[in-house]
Amino acid sequence: MPIVVRLDRVMLERKISLTELADRVGITLANLSILKTNKARAVRFSTLDALCRELHCQPGDLLDYTEGHEET
């Protein structure tokens, strides 16, 4: 999928773990892991809102559009 999630990069900058972020955002660790590893098919606005709130960032900091990007 051309949309690439850069959550790992922002989490590293903010020095926050996956477990803590999942707890703060209010989604399961499994779901956050799905998002972080680019396996998600869709993201709810409510989830995006919570991530931006907790990571103090913009949606564009988390999502990149890369034409021709293949899923790993």
Place this chain on the structure above:
Amino acid sequence: MTTIGRTSLAATLKVALDVVWWLMIVLAALYVLEAMVGLRDGPAAPRVNLVAPFELMESAYRIGAAELGVESVQFEAVSGTLTFHTTSATLLVMWFAISFAVIGTTLWIVLMLRRILGTLVAGAPFTRANASRLQVIGALVLALEVTRTVLISAQSLYLQSRFTADGVRFVTALRPNLGVLLLGFLLLVIAEVFRQGAAMREEQALTV
């Protein structure tokens, strides 16, 4: 009562279907036992039941309703079951092969239904496996009805050639049960609905 889960209508239906399943197993076992005992007993020849569509000769009966202004009434699309004992090996082999095929197919359909209800009780009915099960059940229902129709016609031909009957004429009309055929097609359509549902569920599972 909820629709899914352990205390749901689905759970109640599953229990009922489980009872039906085990009853069918016992009855099938008794049928096999009876067939084996019957075959072994020789003089006590096994009993065969053949479905036989027939026409009643007009001279064999007279029905009317003078008050309604009806002078003569005819029976149409009449069908019955001929029951007789036989020692014909050919007939017995055919009869038991057909019986076991029907029993086996029916047991398979009930097994598929139990598995579908199991997923409903677990709260996850929209799976690709259930779509495939429904597709198989639909195809089996259609195949069974077509086969039943053809077999009954073949039986009628056999009866016409081997049996004599006074007042009765065996017919070989193909009379499929349109309701059963419609049910088979309906199940195939529902299978596709379940396939779409499974795809939507998989999409939803990967929606964060």
